[in-house]
Amino acid sequence: xxxxxxxxxxxxxxxxxxxxxxxxxxxxxxxxxxxxxxxxxxxxxxxxxxxxxxxxxxxxxxxxxxxxxxxxxxxxxxxxxxxxxxxxxxxxxxxxxxxxxxxxxxxxxxxxxxxxxxxxxxxxxxxxxxxxxxxxxxxxxxxxxxxxxxxxxxxxxxxxxxxxxxxxxxxxxxxxxxxxxxxxxxxxxxxxxxxxxxxxxxxxxxxxxxxxxxxxxxxxxxxxxxxxxxxxxxxxxxxxxxxxxxxxxxxxxxxxxxxxxxxxxxxxxxxxxxxxxxxxxxxxxxxxxxxxxxxxxxxxxxxxxxxxxxxxxxxx
Numbered sequence: 001x002x003x004x005x006x007x008x009x010x011x012x013x014x015x016x017x018x019x020x021x022x023x024x025x026x027x028x029x030x031x032x033x034x035x036x037x038x039x040x041x042x043x044x045x046x047x048x049x050x051x052x053x054x055x056x057x058x059x060x061x062x063x064x065x066x067x068x069x070x071x072x073x074x075x076x077x078x079x080x081x082x083x084x085x086x087x088x089x090x091x092x093x094x095x096x097x098x099x100x101x102x103x104x105x106x107x108x109x110x111x112x113x114x115x116x117x118x119x120x121x122x123x124x125x126x127x128x129x130x131x132x133x134x135x136x137x138x139x140x141x142x143x144x145x146x147x148x149x150x151x152x153x154x155x156x157x158x159x160x161x162x163x164x165x166x167x168x169x170x171x172x173x174x175x176x177x178x179x180x181x182x183x184x185x186x187x188x189x190x191x192x193x194x195x196x197x198x199x200x201x202x203x204x205x206x207x208x209x210x211x212x213x214x215x216x217x218x219x220x221x222x223x224x225x226x227x228x229x230x231x232x233x234x235x236x237x238x239x240x241x242x243x244x245x246x247x248x249x250x251x252x253x254x255x256x257x258x259x260x261x262x263x264x265x266x267x268x269x270x271x272x273x274x275x276x277x278x279x280x281x282x283x284x285x286x287x288x289x290x291x292x293x294x295x296x297x298x299x300x301x302x303x304x305x306x307x308x309x310x311x312x313x314x315x316x
Contacts, residue, residue, distance in 0.1 A: 014241040015050075017041040017234035023204070023227045030223045037154045037226035040233035041187070047240055048189050054247040056271035057316055058240055059110035059193060064273050066180075066197035067103040070173050073200065074102060074129070084274050084305060088313050101127045102173070106194055109177055113184060113191045116140055128173050135167045139178070146182065153186035158195065158216075165216040175216065176200065183229075193236060199228035206209040246301075246316040252298040259284065259292045271316055274305055277312035 018310035021039035039211045052058075064080055071078050078086070078099040086100035087107070096104060105127040114120050121139055122147040125132050146159045157179040164175040184192035199205070214224050247270060254266055261283030269276045279289040293314050296302040306313045 002105075005182075014244055015046040015237055016241075017043045017230070017237050020232055022234045023230055026208070027223065027227055028208075030226075032302075033230075034152075034154065036230040037233075038152075040230040041153065041238055044193070044233040045187060047190075047237060048160060048187075048193060049277035050189075052240075052244065052247075053207065054243050054270045054316070057273060058236075058243045059191070060107060060271070060273040061239060061243070062194040062198070062236060063110040064103070066109075066176075066194040067099075067106040069197045069200050070102045070106065070128075070176070071099045072223040073173050073197075074098065080112050081306065084313055088274050088276050099127060101129070103270055105177060106197075109180060109192050110194050113189070114181070116143060116178070116181065119251045124174055124177065125171075128171075128177075130171050130174055133168070136174075138167070138169065139164065143178075147185075153183050153188075154226045154229050155222055156302065157183045157229070158222040162217045162221060164193070166298040172216070173197070177247060178262065179225075195232040195236065196225070198235075199232050202231060203226060204228035204231060221311060243316055249299075250296070250301045250316065253296070256299070257290050257292065259295075261288065265289060265292055269302060269314070272315070274313045274315040277304075277314055 007018055017040045021043075023036060023066045027033050027036070065081060067083055068078070068080055068107050076099050082097060083103045084269060086096055087103055089098070090096060095219050106123055108114070116165045117140060121136055125136060126175045128250070130136070142160065146156050146163075150160075151159060160182045161172075161179050161308065163177040165172050170218070180192045180194055183195070206212075207214050208220075214221055238243050250266060250269065254262070262280050265275065265279060265284060268279070277290055278286045280286050281289075284292070293302065293304075293312070296314070297304060302314045302316060304312050305315050
């Protein structure tokens with residue numbers, strides 16, 4: 001399917017992970033887990049390659065979910081609403097704070113396929129509040145080794161998490177970020193899809209005794225990553241169908257909008273998880289943007305995400 005076709009494809013034609021590929025109970029065979037992951041990733045791969053015009057907001061919404069899980073791993077309590085506020089309402093000179101910087105790292109993952117070198121790793125270490133050390137400088141070589149081994153995408157993702165957590169247990173949040181990056185590289189996607197961190201507390205990583213969580217490198221960890229990817233792919237495809245429906249509604253009402261600069265606001269809504277109600281652009285004043293979003297609410301084309309009467313935030 002070409003990109004132009006994908007932009008007009010109805011939501012009910014979005015790829016769906018088959019129900020039989022989503023784990024519904026214990027899976028004790030590595031081969032079975034790999035099969036489920038492969039089937040689920042095939043559906044997700046189809047979606048990624050469609051390149052719909054709303055792929056930006058879809059990836060950024062997945063990034064938000066991963067960021068919430070990463071914030072929990074860091075021992076903090078900020079939820080989706082708090083992270084949205086930190087990001088959307090920030091001033092140009094504002095410090096994002098620990099949780100906001102974690103969110104920034106995941107927004108960065110969703111936005112582009114970075115080259116993993118020392119400069120990027122130092123920047124990520126700062127965002128995740130991880131102490132820099134010589135061990136982190138070995139990550140590019142670690143990635144090369146995993147690639148040279150020719151492992152399939154789920155097992156390559158599991159390997160990078162295991163190897164990094166072995167030498168730097170305090171860098172687990174970075175390891176999961178890199179796992180999504182590795183998955184995108186192995187599948188030859190143009191940019192990563194944030195998936196695995198959001199699954200860290202899922203049943204995929206529950207130990208067989210039912211008590212505790214499986215750690216990187218433990219027996220069965222690769223199987224758990226496969227199951228997590230199957231679940232994450234299904235959730236990502238379901239989210240895509242929801243976003244596609246909302247994007248179709250936005251496209252349907254766009255010709256009715258008279259505000260100059262409405263096209264810029266619509267582009268932001270398709271690219272970002274959330275947009276400030278006080279948006280200002282070269283063609284759109286704060287008053288005009290407020291009126292524009294009010295019209296979009298009347299048309300049921302966007303949602304107000306904060307629940308507040310002031311400092312409002314809008315999104316698909």
